[in-house]
Amino acid sequence: MDVEYKGKDTIIHNLKDFDLGQTMECGQCFHFQKIDDDEYGMSAYGKFLHAAQKDDKLYLFDTTKEEFEKIWCHYFDLDRDYGEIKSFLLKEDEKLREAVEKMWGVRILNQEFFETLISFIISQNKQIPHIKQIVARISHDYGKYQGSVGGIDFYGFPTPQQLSQADIDALRECKTGFRAPYIYNAVEFVNNEIIKEENLRKCGVDECREQLMKIKGVGMKVANCVSLFGLGYREAFPVDVWIKRIMQSLYFDGKEHSNAEIESYGVEHFGKYGGYAQQYLFYYGKSEKIGLKNKTN
DNA sequence: TTCCAGGCCCGGG
């Protein structure tokens, strides 16, 4: 990977194991819009980014060297060697190969803790396009305007302080439905420092999940997603309906197993890179509709 | 119209 700073743009050359479209669309993140093929607008860490990929070059428009080094390099997980991750996962596991090869360019984004927490509380019983709508609405109503591309305005996800301006009714106005009190509860936990990001990052994934699950509306799955996507715990293995179907199909001979059984299998089998395996499997299984009764594609 | 979505809470076996 070589970085070039050209005019107002940052261009990354010789990218390996990176595909912008796959990384944005694989279901880990909800605060972005597709502008065109391989071209996206997104928001993270208080900044708006207009990015596009052509072959092994990634263009970050209007991005300074400082911003790339401080934010986007880490955000896209570019400082990590995915070749090593893939060979670790594929060693002694041929069942994962097809998923990794098809979804070869997925990177696990390092997202902000608070946004990830609220986003995955919203995600329960919702489809990804709906989640994106709600995240955009909350950002529009409570966050700060950041920029615009392709006629779409981008607003930063509100800070815990900004979102504390919203009461439960106001959160319902954002179409969060029965999740409104959950979000309210989570904002209180953060603002009152009942949970602290710094501590969650240090305490280990088990303790981390336990603390997150004290928030009403946060169960095992959401806690695992927040640990993986928002707190850097790459060993976390979230089990949702898709992972359940895919794992049963690939590793359990199609037989029914509980979420807890599937998670402990994933944790044991994939170890420190469980989160990567999970994301390859999730995206692959969902796009191929693996384990679904009527495959309509 | 009916069904279901990157689940979770709650009550009852």
Added chain:
DNA sequence: CCCGGGCATGGA
């Protein structure tokens, strides 16, 4: 521990 019902909202 392991069910099942209920839950807001919107798209298929």
